[in-house]
Amino acid sequence: MENDQYYMHPSAIVEPGVSIGDGTRVWAFTHILPGVIIGSDCNICDHVFVETGVSIGNRVTIKCGIYLWEGVVIQDDVFLGPNVVFTNDKRPRSKQYPTEFLQTVIKQGASIGANSTILPGISIGRYAMVGAGTVVTRNVPDYGLVFGNPGRLVGWVCRCGERIDASSDHSSLQCSCGLYYSISSDGVIEE
Template structure:
């Protein structure tokens, strides 16, 4: 059974078994989310998004239309995904360019991924200090 916090707004009916959705999360109707995921507070998931099994989205992650996230992926706090090559106010693109995160990839806190990028299996995106 999935857990949805009472302060979350989940319109999608495609939530896998064992997935946890915490407070102040918004998931739009067409999103598909796999089993045993952890969707932390203040996360937004748009409608044309597919998320695999065992995925963790930490707080402040926004997942825009066209994004595909495979199994076992980790997105750190405030990781930023984009899908518009030339964003402008009140000008809407003819095409959005989703991001693909392959199996086991880890995206560190505050990383920004540009439209159309594919991150390979078990890749690590972040900064070592």
């Protein structure tokens, strides 16, 4: 089904009260609850569920089989690989609901690999990369490269996605794409 703003597959369900930006595509068997805000030029693939209170920025790609629960904030230019799992309750019990869910924020340009699990209350930094199958149990810094179970910071990536070699003693590093980065006094990469 096409309208003036976005494309919605005939089998998708978009409840009343959802805000969807221009150029966004919502594919088969996706269900979006009231109160969700979705930016422009997003691609929301098959079998995605988006709960009330979720915010999705512009130019976001959400691959198949992802459930976004209340408290999840996805900023602009984020990539979520197939079957990424988000949780929003640290101590889940049947019929016992928290009064407020912890906010999980995926910051601008971050990429999360297929089948990763993101625990509640986590912040994944700008342009960070989470490897496939990673269980993220703590915050990830900007440009951080994390993988494993539990997820461990193993390096740094450029905004283009290439790994940055931070093993040298130089305070300034250049990616093969031409962007420069520096290492702060606490060992964090900065653009």
